[in-house]
Amino acid sequence: MSAETAVKAFKSLESQDFRILQVIEAAMAKHEFVPKEVIIKYSKFNMEEATFRLEKLQKFRLIRQTKQPYLGYALNYSGYDCLAINAFLKAEIVEAFGKPLGVGKEADVYDALTPKGERIAIKFHRLGRISFRQTMRKRGYTTERTSWLLQSRKAAEKEYEALKLVYPKGVAVPKPISQNRHAIAMGAIEGAELAEWKEVSQPEKVLKEILRNIRKTYLKAEIIHADLSEYNIILKPDNHILIIDWPQYVTKNHPNAQQLLRRDVENIITFFKRKHLLEAKTDRAIAYVAGKGKISTIF
Ligand SMILES: Nc1ncnc2c1ncn2[C@@H]1O[C@H](COP(=O)(O)OP(=O)(O)O)[C@@H](O)[C@H]1O
Ligand SMILES: [Mg+2]
Structure with missing residues (x-):
């Protein structure tokens, strides 16, 4: 099929x-x-x-x-x-x-x-x-x-x-x-799902770039991806990322918006902790993407 x-x-x-x-x-x-x-x-x-x-x-x-x-x-x-x-x-x-x-x-x-x-x-x-x-x-x-x-x-x-x-x-x-x-x-993109990469160079930078994009999505487009994970992020050969697979998005005023935003951020942070041994602070990251904190405080 x-x-x-x-x-x-x-x-x-x-x-x-x-x-x-x-x-x-x-x-x-x-x-x-x-x-x-x-x-x-x-x-x-x-x-x-x-x-x-x-x-x-x-x-x-x-x-x-x-x-x-x-x-x-x-x-x-x-x-x-x-x-x-x-x-x-x-x-x-x-x-x-x-x-x-x-x-x-x-x-x-x-x-x-x-x-x-x-x-x-x-x-x-x-x-x-x-x-x-x-x-x-x-x-x-x-x-x-x-x-x-x-x-x-x-x-x-x-x-x-x-x-x-x-x-x-x-x-x-x-x-x-x-x-x-x-x-x-x-547009066609080159790269592979983040989950597929055996090694990621500068994982801290990659994680920050993902969070910056979640923040932009939330503050400027006023929506939340709501199905974010290492499988829906493409890491390109130039070490920049793209977020794909958006059919489940919700708007900022959806009744579960805050939980979904939290889950998206948690999924990503958990992945980087498990696979790339990065210790990022979830609550600080969530505050950052919601426009209430600085990215420099998350590590
Ligand atoms: N714009 C694109 N250009 C190139 N490959 C893509 C593009 N969008 C998706 N893909 C590839 O197809 C796979 C499945 O796409 P995705 O949107 O995540 O659908 P699914 O709902 O099946 O997970 C992705 O992991 C990626 O490998
Ligand atoms: Mg997908």
Whole structure:
């Protein structure tokens, strides 16, 4: 179910195939599996054309079929990926796809090129990927299934929103470029998750840079990342950092804002203590990011 399936199938798709995918997408708001007659009605294809297209899309695993209690079709993640890819190509945000950059818990990130030849990253959100089979097993036939589509789109919208709030304030994040369905286009970054680095040079400096960025996010953009850890911080080859993975952000006036801010800071401080033997004072660090203290007092 990685974005690879969509990127490979995409080249073989024609406009008629996209029409079918779009019809299924729209009708999935109402139907868990969209009846074949509904697909025929809204696509305006005849039976023969519709059957040919549906079989093709199914062969590429972009849709799946049910025969009971009626003949119907539902979008797979790969079909949804294709619709987002098509939108990015049409909007001239992307010209070509490259290789996978990272398959995370809840997303697939892909490398792409813009028409101007710049490298960017496309993140496809994949919510409910883990619980999908469990949900199916427990509930059998339900409408639960369609919600992954909506959930993933919501996550992408929210992450894009966060990037647009913090990027202009100078927080170190990938540059937001565009969003469509469950996908966001952003600047490509080089480096690896902080957790992956065996050795970090000048860890004290790196920790301070992270705290400065948390502070800027809180004081200037007035939001909190709320899922911060060594896995969502990229350390670049130049020893500077970037904060990624923002769909869970909350605003400063969220009822749990203070706890979430504390947890973000604690996660980072604990990591540096465990892995890099840095003794930073958590309370001072929290005061600093909230604008109530100096960074020079945290060690
Ligand atoms: N803009 C980007 N450029 C390059 N690689 C990225 C970018 N964003 C994410 N990645 C890679 O994809 C991985 C997963 O991304 P992340 O946003 O953390 O999603 P998840 O929800 O799956 O954790 C990251 O750890 C990183 O390796
Ligand atoms: Mg992540």
